[in-house]
Amino acid sequence: MNILVCMKQVPDTTEIKINPETNTLMREGVPSIVNTFDAFALEAAARIKDKHPDSKIVVVSMGPEQAKAALKECLSIAADKAYLVSDRVFGGSDTLATSYILSNAIRKIEELEGKFDAIFCGKQAIDGDTAQVGPEIAEHLDYPQVTYALEAELDGERLRVLKEGQDGNMVIGVKTPCVVTFTKPSFDPRYPTIKRKMAANRAEIPTLTSADLPDIDAARIGLKGSPTHVKRSFVPERKKSGVKIQEETDGESAVKLVQLLGDAHVI
Amino acid sequence: MEAKTRDLWVYVETKEDGSAKSVGLELLHPGRDLADKQGGRLVAIVIGSGVEQAVSDAAAHGADQVVVVEGPEYKDYTTDAYTAAMYHLIEKYGPTTLLIGATPDGRDMGPRLACRIKTGLTADCTGLDIDPESGNVAWTRPAFGGNLMATILCPDHRPQIGTVRPGVFKKSAPVEAKAEIIREEFHVAPEQIRTELLEVIREAAGELVDLEGADIIVSGGRGVGGPEGFAPVKALADVLGATVGASRAAVDSGWISHAHQVGQTGKTVAPKLYIACGISGAIQHLAGMSGSDCIVAINKDPDAPIFDVADYGIVGNLFEVLPVLTEEIRKLKA
Amino acid sequence: MQSPFFNEDHESIRQIAREFAEKELAPIAAEVDASDHFPLETARAMAELGFLGLKIPEEYGGLGLDARSYVCVMEEIARKCATATIFISSANSLSTAPLVLSGTEEQKEQILPGVAAGERFIAFGLTEPNAGSDAASLTTKAVEDGDSYILNGRKCFITMAPIASHCIVYAKTSPEKGAKGISCFLVDMALPGVSCGRHEEKMGQRGVPVSDVLLEDVRVPKSCMVGERDLGFVNAMRTLSVGRIGIASMCLGMAQEAIELAVSHTKNRVQFGKPLCRHQAIAFMLADMETRLNAARGLVYQAAWLLDNRQPADKAASMAKLYAAEAAISIINQSLQLHGGYGYSREYEIERLYRDVRVCAIYEGSSQVQQMVISGQMLK
Numbered sequence: 001m002n003i004l005v006c007m008k009q010v011p012d013t014t015e016i017k018i019n020p021e022t023n024t025l026m027r028e029g030v031p032s033i034v035n036t037f038d039a040f041a042l043e044a045a046a047r048i049k050d051k052h053p054d055s056k057i058v059v060v061s062m063g064p065e066q067a068k069a070a071l072k073e074c075l076s077i078a079a080d081k082a083y084l085v086s087d088r089v090f091g092g093s094d095t096l097a098t099s100y101i102l103s104n105a106i107r108k109i110e111e112l113e114g115k116f117d118a119i120f121c122g123k124q125a126i127d128g129d130t131a132q133v134g135p136e137i138a139e140h141l142d143y144p145q146v147t148y149a150l151e152a153e154l155d156g157e158r159l160r161v162l163k164e165g166q167d168g169n170m171v172i173g174v175k176t177p178c179v180v181t182f183t184k185p186s187f188d189p190r191y192p193t194i195k196r197k198m199a200a201n202r203a204e205i206p207t208l209t210s211a212d213l214p215d216i217d218a219a220r221i222g223l224k225g226s227p228t229h230v231k232r233s234f235v236p237e238r239k240k241s242g243v244k245i246q247e248e249t250d251g252e253s254a255v256k257l258v259q260l261l262g263d264a265h266v267i
Numbered sequence: 268m269e270a271k272t273r274d275l276w277v278y279v280e281t282k283e284d285g286s287a288k289s290v291g292l293e294l295l296h297p298g299r300d301l302a303d304k305q306g307g308r309l310v311a312i313v314i315g316s317g318v319e320q321a322v323s324d325a326a327a328h329g330a331d332q333v334v335v336v337e338g339p340e341y342k343d344y345t346t347d348a349y350t351a352a353m354y355h356l357i358e359k360y361g362p363t364t365l366l367i368g369a370t371p372d373g374r375d376m377g378p379r380l381a382c383r384i385k386t387g388l389t390a391d392c393t394g395l396d397i398d399p400e401s402g403n404v405a406w407t408r409p410a411f412g413g414n415l416m417a418t419i420l421c422p423d424h425r426p427q428i429g430t431v432r433p434g435v436f437k438k439s440a441p442v443e444a445k446a447e448i449i450r451e452e453f454h455v456a457p458e459q460i461r462t463e464l465l466e467v468i469r470e471a472a473g474e475l476v477d478l479e480g481a482d483i484i485v486s487g488g489r490g491v492g493g494p495e496g497f498a499p500v501k502a503l504a505d506v507l508g509a510t511v512g513a514s515r516a517a518v519d520s521g522w523i524s525h526a527h528q529v530g531q532t533g534k535t536v537a538p539k540l541y542i543a544c545g546i547s548g549a550i551q552h553l554a555g556m557s558g559s560d561c562i563v564a565i566n567k568d569p570d571a572p573i574f575d576v577a578d579y580g581i582v583g584n585l586f587e588v589l590p591v592l593t594e595e596i597r598k599l600k601a
Numbered sequence: 602m603q604s605p606f607f608n609e610d611h612e613s614i615r616q617i618a619r620e621f622a623e624k625e626l627a628p629i630a631a632e633v634d635a636s637d638h639f640p641l642e643t644a645r646a647m648a649e650l651g652f653l654g655l656k657i658p659e660e661y662g663g664l665g666l667d668a669r670s671y672v673c674v675m676e677e678i679a680r681k682c683a684t685a686t687i688f689i690s691s692a693n694s695l696s697t698a699p700l701v702l703s704g705t706e707e708q709k710e711q712i713l714p715g716v717a718a719g720e721r722f723i724a725f726g727l728t729e730p731n732a733g734s735d736a737a738s739l740t741t742k743a744v745e746d747g748d749s750y751i752l753n754g755r756k757c758f759i760t761m762a763p764i765a766s767h768c769i770v771y772a773k774t775s776p777e778k779g780a781k782g783i784s785c786f787l788v789d790m791a792l793p794g795v796s797c798g799r800h801e802e803k804m805g806q807r808g809v810p811v812s813d814v815l816l817e818d819v820r821v822p823k824s825c826m827v828g829e830r831d832l833g834f835v836n837a838m839r840t841l842s843v844g845r846i847g848i849a850s851m852c853l854g855m856a857q858e859a860i861e862l863a864v865s866h867t868k869n870r871v872q873f874g875k876p877l878c879r880h881q882a883i884a885f886m887l888a889d890m891e892t893r894l895n896a897a898r899g900l901v902y903q904a905a906w907l908l909d910n911r912q913p914a915d916k917a918a919s920m921a922k923l924y925a926a927e928a929a930i931s932i933i934n935q936s937l938q939l940h941g942g943y944g945y946s947r948e949y950e951i952e953r954l955y956r957d958v959r960v961c962a963i964y965e966g967s968s969q970v971q972q973m974v975i976s977g978q979m980l981k
């Protein structure tokens with residue numbers, strides 16, 4: 001099976017702090033990581049390859065040159081090949097424009113790596129949180145999609161996908177080629193091995209630019225090709241600290257809390 | 268696509284029993300206000316099979332018009348059928364704005380639809396307004412795990428679409444239904460539906476944890492120290508009739524199943540009361556619970572960030588605090 | 602951290618080991634200590650990442666990496682679980698180095714791939730009740746008998762013995778020649794006459810199975826001899842440096858952890874109206890601990906670099922082990938002191954580190970043996 005995993009390099013949002021004086025995000029020194037949900041997608045692909053060792057996993061990312069570090073991380077975990085899609089003219093793209101560029105890049109990569117049976121994505125990126133690029137790639141390619149997947153396994157010409165639902169999980173059968181977006185499964189993604197890591201350190205990662213993707217309509221990419229625009233962004237106001245209770249003993253603090261909650265009609 | 272009307276549409280998702288999900292009815296409330304400002308009607312869209320209840324629910328919550336698409340192929344949600352039906356309606360009637368509840372199915376269909384129309388979609392909004400300068404909808408949504416809010420416009424494409432987080436808006440009180448009901452015949456051939464529901468696993472992990480619907484949540488974090496540390500957390504939850512939540516640290520340590528996780532990689536919750544026990548308040552956790560009406564934090568570290576969002580904070584050992592708290596509440600309830 | 606000793610690969614390897622230690626070992630370390638049992642599935646997980654085959658040549662299923670790669674892994678793993686490092690050192694150095702250096706092709710193919718994969722454990726049997734640092738006084742004997750040797754003797758404190766498939770056994774083949782009459786054998790633990798003593802209750806680094814190995818008229822084919830007859834101990838001496846650098850690396854990791862615990866505790870613990878670390882006597886102790894740790898690092902990394910560059914490294918390795926072990930024992934002791942009463946509680950990690958580190962000045966050549974090696978080179 002030939003699987004493409006779409007990956008975004010993101011700032012580790014758990015490490016982001018707010019500058020209390022300017023009330024802005026402090027991005028300096030925040031490590032860049034493989035988007036958490038994309039790591040789950042990669043693991044899902046790796047599990048298919050565990051069972052079907054003749055499978056190939058290709059990973060693609062759109063972003064700046066630095067995103068190669070995240071692509072190498074994917075190579076060290078499970079991917080066989082990595083491509084970067086990078087060009088200044090792609091900058092400022094919203095999800096619609098991004099998915100358009102990526103779907104063109106996927107067609108290009110298929111010329112080099114063969115047709116993909118499945119395209120795996122994280123359900124969303126932890127910086128943007130939109131959960132849009134996966135389904136939009138599916139629409140551009142006219143592939144069926146399954147979102148919020150936990151696990152996937154190959155079943156002849158289709159995938160059996162365990163999907164997280166609001167009232168329990170579902171098993172969905174989906175014809176290949178298809179797009180599946182993954183959420184957090186019950187297992188942890190595997191670690192990189194030393195052998196793969198060292199090979200990844202030496203890997204050459206080809207970059208696809210707009211010159212490599214001649215079919216792209218320039219009017220549909222970048223800031224100009226994006227229907228949505230950010231009017232403003234701001235750090236949400238945090239509630240000022242509430243009542244802090246620190247009585248003589250912890251038990252007395254608990255009693256005091258019940259009293260306050262009762263007074264406020266919370267309980 | 269051009270807008271043919273100034274109407275605002277609300278997609279009213281249905282439940283298995285054919286009634287409307289809460290979020291669709293919630294959206295009719297701000298939808299009314301936005302529709303009035305846009306100078307168009309408020310239209311509810313219902314797709315399904317046997318959904319009369321949802322139609323009257325939508326009418327009772329202030330829709331001027333309800334458009335219904337019914338057919339056996341809509342019994343269960345599928346991306347292909349629902350997107351096709353929705354696209355057909357939009358092409359035919361040309362609304363200027365579409366609101367969709369940010370449920371799993373809403374967020375599955377939204378981008379698919381927006382991409383087919385080639386318009387903009389703003390996901391998981393927590394604020395809706397009209398931009399005074401341009402008259403566009405101003406969609407406000409969190410990003411960076413709730414660290415940053417962005418207000419987004421879609422100036423040149425119609426309809427402008429947004430998915431809106433459940434629980435952000437309250438339903439309006441029911442009114443006398445006066446909606447015009449339009450029944451639209453539109454069918455999708457079976458071969459055009461490329462996914463198939465093979466199995467439903469009701470009791471996924473042996474237990475169903477309804478965090479999103481809970482009025483009260485008592486959560487444990489790294490500070491509970493181990494699986495047995497959840498015992499006092501559960502005891503408090505029991506006496507409050509609350510659901511047990513957990514931070515990522517506790518879930519990753521294997522102390523409790525992922526179904527309980529609150530935060531960016533878990534569930535986003537907005538209960539009336541959220542009690543955080545031994546949770547430091549990592550930003551990704553705060554992103555999932557800071558919308559709670561009242562937050563109580565119990566932590567031994569006085570500098571824990573959880574205290575920044577807490578309405579009430581106890582600096583102390585949770586194993587000392589929780590038993591007393593449980594006992595006091597039990598007395599209160601007796 | 603930029604360092605003249607390490608390249609990009611070394612840093613990658615360190616990163617992998619650190620992540621594994623933090624996520625997989627830190628949560629189980631206290632339980633491993635308390636139960637005196639290390640889960641073998643965790644050992645296999647380490648094998649999958651490559652930790653058990655670091656120094657085993659690639660043609661035998663390992664990675665064939667250098668000493669500095671080994672240093673990076675040992676240091677990071679030791680920060681969270683000293684017991685786990687024994688599985689790594691056993692597989693990479695003590696029990697496989699004699700085979701890699703002087704084993705036959707057949708012996709290597711039989712043993713090494715399984716060790717690298719974490720499927721097979723090999724014990725190293727040198728120490729005896731009356732012969733530790735002084736190998737010349739070994740009493741285990743191997744007597745030639747046709748196509749075989751007959752082994753008799755008792756080995757003690759043998760790491761991995763109860764779970765090992767084979768044991769590297771040093772036995773006298775020419776008793777009159779002292780240390781130069783010792784041969785090395787690869788003994789199948791399932792052979793008649795081989796048995797293990799009772800499980801050794803240790804002070805620290807608990808969870809690694811250790812016991813005596815009894816050899817009673819054990820008949821082994823001649824093909825089980827590792828290297829040439831009578832040169833077993835001479836060859837063993839040639840593999841000691843890697844082992845010593847490995848133990849020294851463990852000491853770095855444990856001392857690093859102790860310092861981090863001390864910094865965290867003294868920042869949070871308030872006495873006399875301010876955090877402990879704001880008292881100058883305490884802050885100076887921290888400075889002293891940090892300086893000695895980094896002095897030890899210099900010695901250890903330098904010794905590994907010499908080994909990797911095929912320079913004489915015996916003295917450097919001994920200095921590294923001597924200094925790193927003594928420094929780590931003292932740093933951990935100071936960290937425990939800074940923890941006050943908490944440090945004496947089993948609930949605190951520093952208490953385990955205090956017990957775990959102590960043996961580092963004893964095994965793979967005690968501090969006094971290192972002093973003999975160092976001064977021996979000086980006084981040649």
